[in-house]
Amino acid sequence: MASDRSHTSISAWRPPVPGITEVFHAHFTDHAYPAHTHDTWDLMILDDGSVNFALDRHRHGATGSTSVLLLPPGVPHDGRTVTESGFRKRNLYLDGSVLPQHLAGRAVDTPVLKDELLRGRIDQLHTALVHPGDGFEAESRLSFIRERLHFHLAKLQPRAPGREANQLAAELRELLDSRTHVGLSLHEAAATLHAHPTHLIRCFKQTYGLPPHAYLTGKRIEHARRLLLDGHRPAEVATTIGLHDQAHLNRHFTRHVGTTPARYQRTRTGSYPTTS
CATH class of the missing domain: 1.10.10 (Arc Repressor Mutant, subunit A)
Known part of the structure; x- marks a missing residue:
């Protein structure tokens, strides 16, 4: 019989987004973290399963996909699975530009946050981080996460738009x-x-x-449509309009137009369509 370890999977990368030192996605079935510390903040969400951990010698638990775990830098903690199926998690390691060190004490008191809005924003950020080239969107989403974390830890209310x-x-x-x-x-x-x-x-x-990153993407897709109808290749169009690569163009173009750039380009007839 295969070991549960065969179901363990991880992925890690360093995105080009200021404030994020590492992104870490994992599925663990029987892994147990020894007591350790980080130089960074560890912001984690669960996609399924349960986890039990000790932070500063006090044990905590989280289950399901509603909680947000925030572990401060420099504070010892461990972590382990609770059930045979283990847990799936996504972590963001954040530096002091996102959260200052002096908020660590408040995070020790309440490392598990029941905040659906925050959880949803973190999920959206992870989605953006998976796709290279969405840096402006990722920065925007991280900014709102930072604001929400400050709301929890420093009790700072966001400022509403005024006359300006x-x-x-x-x-x-x-x-x-x-x-x-x-x-x-x-x-x-x-x-x-x-x-x-x-x-x-x-x-x-x-x-x-609409948010500014969505406005910018829309402007780029409009330009892409013109270039494609002029006969430019999709790979060339992607770099011309400022997107990361053709895959990046395909994803955004399909979402905006309902078809891929290549299929869109093949509809060119050189003349107006006729009607019966």
């Missing part, structure tokens, strides 16, 4: 329009416009009805 929202949104839209092909980071946009990242995103969404 429309002007700030217009300035960001102008910036995005000028950088459609080369792109920009959320940090760069916030620094240029002297605004906090999450406040900048909220102002944009309140004014235009």
